[in-house]
Amino acid sequence: MSVTVDDDLWSAVGDPTRRRMLDLLLSEGTATATSLSQHLPVTRQAVAKHLVVLDRVGLVHASTAGREKQFHVDHAQLARAVAQLADVGAAWDSRLQRIKRIAEAVQRGTDTNTEKR
Template identity: 50%
Template sequence: MTEEPRSAVDDVIGALADPMRRRLLDLLAAQGEVTATTLAAGLPVSRQAVVKHLAVLDAAGLVTSHRVGREVRYAVRPAALDATARWMAALASDWDRRLARIKRIAEAGERDSS
């Protein structure tokens, strides 16, 4: 993986490390395009805290925002999640290959010792 995509994955993983940001992302996915005020209404944190979390999610490429009159509406941007999921799948595939190789070596060793 090149340095630029790795940095994007790092940003996504860092943003998702916080449970409140994961919850906000879940709410945005379920509700569609909404304001920070709407999101904060159902959470145990202030609107200002929600806005700060949304800024982190935005910087990681996980949400997008646009102004509608006096309101700022937020929505999920799936591309960064997709790229991170692809990286994780590739990593899992590499480990699966390594573990399969270890298994083959161990099984061959068992046959040789019997």
């Protein structure tokens, strides 16, 4: 079972500051780099750089409102990320079940050999 994973997408959401930014954008609807920086332990410039990363993978988009850019989450891309994570989780569940069955078989074999002695 092979699961296709968008490495750029997962690299982008792998950063805790970017995940927090997504949380803030989801709760607020839209926000500027300045307004996001007021809720994060990083500078406005750092927030702007994080937003570039999130925009590059399609998780956020910007619209210009006067002199500021308002950012919002792309819900379709976020749903794609969630689906990928669910697929990866299902694949690992399957692998872990196989490992469990092998370990139980080995344990049963060990128990049988111990009883014969």
